[in-house]
Amino acid sequence: xxxxxxxxxxxxxxxxxxxxxxxxxxxxxxxxxxxxxxxxxxxxxxxxxxxxxxxxxxxxxxxxxxxxxxxxxxxxxxxxxxx
Amino acid sequence: xxxxxxxxxxxxxxxxxxxxxxxxxxxxxxxxxxxxxxxxxxxxxxxxxxxxxxxxxxxxxxxxxxxxxxxxxxxxxxxxxxxxxxxxxxxxxxxxxxxxxxxxxxxxxxxxxxxxxxxxxxxxxxxxxxxxxxxxxxxxxxxxxxxxxxxxxxxxxxxxxxxxxxxxxxxxxxxxxxxxxxxxxxxxxxxxxxxxxxxxxxxxxxxxxxxxxxxxxxxxxxxxxxxxxxxxxxxxxxxxxxxxxxxxxxxxxxxxxxxxxxxxxxxxxxxxxxxxxxxxxxxxxxxxxxxxxxxxxxxxxxxxxxxxxxxxxxxxxxxxxxxxxxxxxxxxxxxxxxxxxxxxxxxxxxxxxxxxxxxxxx
Amino acid sequence: xxxxxxxxxxxxxxxxxxxxxxxxxxxxxxxxxxxxxxxxxxxxxxxxxxxxxxxxxxxxxxxxxxxxxxxxxxxxxxxxxxxxxxxxxxxxxxxxxxxxxxxxxxxxxxxxxxxxxxxxxxxxxxxxxxxxxxxxxxxxxxxxxxxxxxxxxxxxxxxxxxxxxxxxxxxxxxxxxxxxxxxxxxxxxxxxxxxxxxxxxxxxxxxxxxxxxxxxxxxxxxxxxxxxxxxxxxxxxxxxxxxxxxxxxxxxxxxxxxxxxxxxxxxxxxxxxxxxxxxxxxxxxxxxxxxxxxxxxxxxxxxxxxxxxxxxxxxxxxxxxxxxxxxxxxxxxxxxxxxxxxxxxxxxxxxxxxxxxxxxxxxxxxxxxxxx
Numbered sequence: 001x002x003x004x005x006x007x008x009x010x011x012x013x014x015x016x017x018x019x020x021x022x023x024x025x026x027x028x029x030x031x032x033x034x035x036x037x038x039x040x041x042x043x044x045x046x047x048x049x050x051x052x053x054x055x056x057x058x059x060x061x062x063x064x065x066x067x068x069x070x071x072x073x074x075x076x077x078x079x080x081x082x083x
Numbered sequence: 084x085x086x087x088x089x090x091x092x093x094x095x096x097x098x099x100x101x102x103x104x105x106x107x108x109x110x111x112x113x114x115x116x117x118x119x120x121x122x123x124x125x126x127x128x129x130x131x132x133x134x135x136x137x138x139x140x141x142x143x144x145x146x147x148x149x150x151x152x153x154x155x156x157x158x159x160x161x162x163x164x165x166x167x168x169x170x171x172x173x174x175x176x177x178x179x180x181x182x183x184x185x186x187x188x189x190x191x192x193x194x195x196x197x198x199x200x201x202x203x204x205x206x207x208x209x210x211x212x213x214x215x216x217x218x219x220x221x222x223x224x225x226x227x228x229x230x231x232x233x234x235x236x237x238x239x240x241x242x243x244x245x246x247x248x249x250x251x252x253x254x255x256x257x258x259x260x261x262x263x264x265x266x267x268x269x270x271x272x273x274x275x276x277x278x279x280x281x282x283x284x285x286x287x288x289x290x291x292x293x294x295x296x297x298x299x300x301x302x303x304x305x306x307x308x309x310x311x312x313x314x315x316x317x318x319x320x321x322x323x324x325x326x327x328x329x330x331x332x333x334x335x336x337x338x339x340x341x342x343x344x345x346x347x348x349x350x351x352x353x354x355x356x357x358x359x360x361x362x363x364x365x366x367x368x369x370x371x372x373x374x375x376x377x378x379x380x381x382x383x384x385x386x387x388x389x390x391x392x393x394x395x396x397x398x399x400x401x402x403x404x405x406x407x408x409x410x411x412x413x414x415x416x417x418x419x420x421x422x423x424x425x426x427x428x429x430x431x432x433x434x435x436x437x438x439x440x441x442x443x444x445x
Numbered sequence: 446x447x448x449x450x451x452x453x454x455x456x457x458x459x460x461x462x463x464x465x466x467x468x469x470x471x472x473x474x475x476x477x478x479x480x481x482x483x484x485x486x487x488x489x490x491x492x493x494x495x496x497x498x499x500x501x502x503x504x505x506x507x508x509x510x511x512x513x514x515x516x517x518x519x520x521x522x523x524x525x526x527x528x529x530x531x532x533x534x535x536x537x538x539x540x541x542x543x544x545x546x547x548x549x550x551x552x553x554x555x556x557x558x559x560x561x562x563x564x565x566x567x568x569x570x571x572x573x574x575x576x577x578x579x580x581x582x583x584x585x586x587x588x589x590x591x592x593x594x595x596x597x598x599x600x601x602x603x604x605x606x607x608x609x610x611x612x613x614x615x616x617x618x619x620x621x622x623x624x625x626x627x628x629x630x631x632x633x634x635x636x637x638x639x640x641x642x643x644x645x646x647x648x649x650x651x652x653x654x655x656x657x658x659x660x661x662x663x664x665x666x667x668x669x670x671x672x673x674x675x676x677x678x679x680x681x682x683x684x685x686x687x688x689x690x691x692x693x694x695x696x697x698x699x700x701x702x703x704x705x706x707x708x709x710x711x712x713x714x715x716x717x718x719x720x721x722x723x724x725x726x727x728x729x730x731x732x733x734x735x736x737x738x739x740x741x742x743x744x745x746x747x748x749x750x751x752x753x754x755x756x757x758x759x760x761x762x763x764x765x766x767x768x769x770x771x772x773x774x775x776x777x778x779x780x781x782x783x784x785x786x787x788x789x790x791x792x793x794x795x796x797x798x799x800x801x802x803x804x805x806x807x808x809x810x811x812x813x814x815x816x817x
Contacts, residue, residue, distance in 0.1 A: 003370045003483055004589070004641045004667075006450045016604055018596075026364035026451060030293040033566060036592055036706040045450060047644060047697055050536070050586075051564025052593040054644045055703055057450065061696040066453050069670060073462045291563045369563070370538075372490075427460040427669050429492025431805045441537035442561060 004049040006057055007032070009042050023048060108205040113235030126211050127231060130218040135194070135229040143229045145194060145251070153256050155190035157181055158249040166213070166243050168287035170279070170298030171379075173246055174213035178220035178228075179303045179379060180330070181250040186305040187326040187382060189260035189312065190252030195221065196230040197248050202241035213244065224303035226250070257320070258312070264324035265345035269413040270391040272384040274307065274398055275300065275406045277334055278362040278376030281440075291369065291442065295361045300403075302380035304328065307401035314397030315390050322390020327383050332436040333375040337383055338421045339435045349421045351411030351433070369442040374423075374433060376440075385413060454668030455491075463673040464496050467680060474500045475683050476632045477676060478625070478768055480618055481639035482509030483667055485798055489805035491669045501676060504632065504768030505798035507621055507724065508639055510586045511538050512790040512797045513766065514614045515720040516756060519544040521749045522583055522612055526552045526559050528747070532575060534568040535583040537561045542793045565597035565611075572601070572609035581743045584611040588642045591615055591732060592706035595713035598734070598741045612743040613733055616719055618642050619650045620730035626658045630769055635679035637665040637672065640694040645710075647702025651690045659688045666694040713738055722790050723756075723763030757782075760789035765798050772799040779803060 007023035012034060014020065019034040023046065032048045034040055037056050046053035104111065104118060105125070111118040135143050148154065159180045166173040178195065185192040197217065201210065221228055254260075283299040285291060308326065315322035325345070329337040334356075342349045358373045366373050380403055386394050391409060398404035421433040479485055485505045488494055494503055507513050523544045526533035533549070540549040540561065553559040558578075562568050565582050572580035584594040594611060601609045618639060625631055638651055643664045651662045661682035665675030674693045682689060692698055710732070719731025734742045759777040764770040772778050772791070782788040784800050791797035 003368075004644070005364075005367050016600065018600065025293075025368055027361040028293050028295040028364040028368065030368070033564075033593075033596065035596060036703055036709075038705065047641070049589050049641060050593045051566050052596065054589070054592065054641065054706065055697050058696045062450060062453070065674075065696060066449065069456075069459045069463065069674070072466055073458055076462055076465070290561065290567075292567065425490075425492050427455060427457050427491055427493075427496070429495045431489065431492040431495075434804050441540060442563065 004047045004054065006045050007048055009034070009040055009044050009046060012040070012042060021046075021053065023053070106207055108201045108203055108207065108210065108235055110203055110235050110237065112201065113233060119233060122207075122233065126207065126214055127233075130211070130215045131221075131228045131231070133227040133229065135227060136231070145229070148253050151256055152253040155185055155188045155252045155254050156249065157184040157188070157252075158247065159184060160245065160247040162242060162245050163284065164242055165284075165287050166209075168299055169283045171301040172213055172216050173244060174216035175220045176301050176379060177246040177248045178217050178224065178226070179301050181248040182220075182224045182226060182303045182305050183328045183379075183382070185250045185252035186303075186308040187260075187328050188252070188254060189258045189308075189326065190254040191309065192224060192226045192250055192252040192305050194229045194251045195226050195248050196250075197228055197246060198232040199234070200241055200245040200247075201233060201235045202243050203235060203238040205243050210244065213246075220303055224305050259320060260323065260326055262325055262327060262341050262344035265341050265347050265349075265385045265413050266324060266387070267347055267413055267415045268388055269324055269385045270388055270409050271338070271349065271351065271411040271413070272386055272391070272395055272398060272407055273334065273356065273410045274304070274382045274384070274404045275380070276357040276359045276362070277329075277378060277381065278358060278366065278373040280379040281333070281376030282362050282365045284377070285365070285369075293365060293368065295365065297359070297361045297365075300378055300380035302403050304380060304382050304403060307398060307404045308382060310397040310401055311384060311394050314393045315386065317387075317390055322387040322394055323384055324387065325383075325385035329378050329381055329383055331377050333373070333377060334383065335372070335374040335421065335433045336435045338433070341383075341385065342421055343419045345413075346418050348414040348417040348419070349411060350414055350424060351421065352424045353426045354424075355408050355410045357406050357408050371440055371442070375436045454666070454670040456670065460496070460669050460673060463670060463677060467501070467673065467677050468498045470677065470680050470684060471498050471500045472684060474502065475634050475680060476502045476504050476768075477635045477637060477679050478504040478506045478633040479637040479665070479672070479675075480506040480508040480622065481637075481642070482506075482512065482797065483641070484637060484639070484665065484672060485509070485801050487667050487669065487672055489801040492805070493669060493672055497676065501680065505765070505801070506625070506768065507721065507766040508587065508618065509791070509797050510590070510614070510616060511536075511542055511793060512762070513616055513721040513724065514539075514542070514585050514790070515722050516545060517720065518612070518614050520546075521744065523547060523549065523552055524749045525581055525612065525743060525747050526557045527555065528579070530577075530579055532558045532560060532571055532578050532580045533583070534560050534562045534571060534580060536585070538793070539583055539585060541787070542790055543787055565593050566600070569597050569600055569606060569609055572606050573604070576608060578608060579746070580609050581747075582609070582611050583614075585614045587616055587618055587639070588646045588710075589639075589644070591710045591714065592645060592703070595709045598713050598738050599709065601741060602738070607740075610741050610743040610746050611734065614719075615714065615732035616721065617716075617730055617732065619654060620727050621721070622651075622654055624724070624727045624730070625767060626654070626660065628767060633660070633768055635661040635683055636663070637675040637679065638662050638690075640664055640666040640671070640698060643692075643694065643698040643702065645703050645706050647700050648690055648692060648698060649700055649702075655688050655690045661688050662690045664690070664692045664694050664698050666697070721766075723760075723766045725763075757788040762789035762791040762799070765791050772802040775799070
């Protein structure tokens with residue numbers, strides 16, 4: 001379930017009383033409702049599911065996770081395994 | 084009623100002249116009478132002129148062909164909504180579709196016929212635009228539209244316009260191109276990035292509300308294919324064994340057809356398959372797989388390994404083939420199946436498209 | 446950031462390193478359930494199950510809302526969609542789900558106005574543009590979809606759009622996990638919790654489950670590295686004998702989740718018993734519209750007759766959804782039941798376990814294809 005894709009907010013506006021945003025998904029623009037992410041700013045990445053941003057993606061956490069993952073590779077390179 | 088006995092003033096009576104209906108299609112445009120004639124003169128004859136069409140008879144007599152060639156015929160009906168989309172329209176599609184069907188048979192396309200089914204209410208200038216677009220594509224492909232027909236259906240019984248095109252081409256008798264000819268060891272060349280037509284049309288429909296600068300890849304491929312065939316010439320026949328355009332059903336369906344027809348296995352490498360970033364984005368958004376998206380200006384070549392470099396070079400020299408890549412090969416394992424080596428080093432089955440492509444939500 | 450978010454979590458080198466890390470860690474067989482159909486899809490699409498050591502078995506969970514929507518509700522949808530004054534709107538993959546007689550495609554072929562939308566807001570817009578028509582939205586989904594569906598109701602109310610209603614089939618993950626764990630034949634030893642459900646709901650709900658059933662639960666995303674990281678952490682706990690809730694999707698998921706979304710869900714929906722296709726009724730496992738929003742409830746608005754529903758006797762979707770059988774263990778798999786002619790819902794949605802097996806690994810030499 002739950003196809004959700006990250007996109008970057010390029011514009012924030014209001015429509016019919018709802019906070020809406022123009023979101024850039026790697027070169028594709030689509031409108032999404034931003035009412036559940038009141039803290040979101042232009043330039044932030046959000047996860048969008050069925051037209052609604054469900055959360056702002058934490059760049060800090062994303063970087064940290066990737067850095068942790070990279071550590072395994074570095075560790076392996078330093079300590080070659082038997083296999 | 085009270086005027087019943089009044090004498091009628093015949094001087095003021097006249098038969099109203101019928102309207103010319105030059106702005107939109109009415110049922111009478113399909114009657115075969117005056118309106119039809121006017122439409123042919125004002126729209127079709129203006130854009131599609133050649134001596135064969137101008138014969139004006141019920142059919143067209145074509146010049147004889149060299150006995151070293153055989154005749155290849157193909158037909159295709161074009162129904163598309165919307166009729167205009169980024170990068171093309173139903174007219175361009177109707178010409179390119181049939182030109183490409185002939186070209187992938189190894190034939191040089193020469194003549195097309197065009198049958199139009201118009202819906203009442205279609206603006207005449209829309210029709211004119213479509214016909215001029217057909218003329219442009221026919222000119223680019225170097226084919227002549229030599230016969231045509233127009234019918235009109237009542238409003239609500241058509242989708243604006245449907246076009247059927249049939250095509251005639253010639254192919255050297257010595258050339259054997261077929262879906263049955265793929266051989267173990269052959270390389271698979273794809274002439275360019277996948278999915279642009281499918282995504283552009285989806286976008287133009289507007290239901291799913293996304294925007295991008297993506298254009299349909301619809302194009303006549305006969306010159307590209309002619310170049311590839313020339314480069315593929317070698318002593319024991321042509322290096323190109325199979326050609327096919329991955330239209331509806333996409334690359335996945337085309338490769339599955341070939342694997343079944345030739346009773347071989349096919350392996351493709353995800354990392355080598357060209358796909359534009361925007362196409363990937365739309366597909367991820369809607370839960371589609373670019374391998375199943377329609378193309379209208381791409382060709383798959385199955386080529387003898389020795390000729391691959393030459394053929395690839397020739398394809399890349401054409402403006403529609405600059406991003407061509409070798410994406411995989413024909414193998415003896417797993418006959419009739421297509422496998423994909425993913426970027427992360429695993430292998431999975433690539434099946435044919437089943438039914439309609441539907442956006443996943445979820 | 447753009448490409449990092451998109452491709453960083455698919456990096457081949459990192460994927461392979463993560464797989465080696467799992468290989469080193471695992472000492473015996475473990476059965477792990479990925480709850481979410483989206484994760485099932487990723488596992489099959491990226492071939493992750495083949496990369497992993499044979500000790501790791503994925504049991505595909507019931508997290509495909511299209512698959513678990515009850516036959517009764519689908520039959521209701523078919524009835525409503527066939528009404529002359531109705532525009533029936535739905536997410537795409539619901540159109541092919543077979544009811545007792547036909548699917549939404551066949552309703553459309555018979556003249557029903559059935560439209561695919563991307564968002565319930567699109568459906569609301571159709572209602573606004575067609576004031577003389579009744580516009581119904583098939584509101585299926587787990588917690589992920591609920592914020593959107595709830596907001597469409599609030600918007601309809603605020604904008605006084607009276608010709609809009611929802612046919613609601615909302616289901617919730619935690620009760621389904623409990624139902625699976627309570628089953629006497631349960632084989633699941635650890636869970637990958639659905640990352641996007643947790644984006645909305647947080648992961649506090651899973652802490653009592655992990656505690657009570659002594660089962661590790663790891664909140665997991667959808668990219669290959671996300672899933673491998675989830676597997677790694679579950680295996681680490683299983684091998685170490687712990688049972689905690691861990692968050693391996695911290696770029697989107699927090700302990701408390703999205704409070705603003707939860708508040709709107711609470712306002713519009715209330716907990717109800719829900720029948721799951723292939724599983725049966727799970728108490729308190731769904732959401733329905735609160736009485737205050739009854740006028741937006743399509744079941745209330747349209748008088749649908751009770752129909753006797755009929756499932757194919759061959760279909761083992763229920764066992765597949767509970768992780769008791771693999772799709773290829775079904776006698777009809779790939780022969781009588783295919784995506785073109787599905788007998789059960791798990792073959793319909795491309796997220797369904799049977800469809801995922803059919804599309805990505807059918808007829809390969811070994812069903813699991815480890816180390817090919």
